[in-house]
Amino acid sequence: MDHARPSLIAAFFVLSAVAVVGQTVNVGFEQDEAGKPPKGFSFALTGQGKPGVWIVRKDDGGHGNVLVQTDADRTDYRFPVAIYNDVTAKDVDLSVRFKPISGKGDQGAGLVWRYRDQNNYYITRCNALEDNCTIYHVVNGRRQAFRNQSVKVASNMWHTLRVEVTGDHFVVTYDDRKVLDATDQTFKDAGKVGLWTKADSVIAFDDFSIAAR
DSSP: OGGGHHHHHHHHHHHHTSOOTTOEEEEOOTTSOTTSOOTTEEEEEEESSOOOOEEEEEETTTTEEEEEEOOOOOOSSEEEEEEEEEEEESSEEEEEEEEEEEOSSOOEEEEEEEEEETTEEEEEEEETTTTEEEEEEEETTEEEEEEEEEOOOOTTSOEEEEEEEETTEEEEEETTEEEEEEEOOSOOSOEEEEEEEOTTOEEEEEEEEEEEO
């Protein structure tokens, strides 16, 4: 009987990281300690440059605790990611509130899904310096856009970004307006989800919602 115990334990940890359909996880960072990284996340870097520095801070605008990517390394092909550890899903509804704080080269904030590793995943992002929202797939570290839309993204203001993922169909909503509707079959399997920034973008995030579909 003892021989079966390790496999049962391994199965428990695998299942604990798989999202239950219909279950929503809301991450608001209120239980995290200011000045430190949030619990439940892993951090990685796509591209070159310094890794991101993801720290919980008190927001002056009444949001309470928020998560901020604070490192402003200006390396152009630099994409810090914060991956939520406890959800693995194929079809998912993700949303987050974000505020572009600073960045001379970029002020980009994004949502990640079907994340395999730091070089393979989907991303949708909005950029306050370019005033657009875009969907990409990242394959072997190379980022390729497959849908783009011009929108106004104001700096130092809170915005909402949402992506609804069903099979190969992705719908992106920005500030309650549908801005992107696209299909792609690069990644078909379940993966992790998370948050993303680019280059010297200093971005605050709050109210990260994850719902398996």
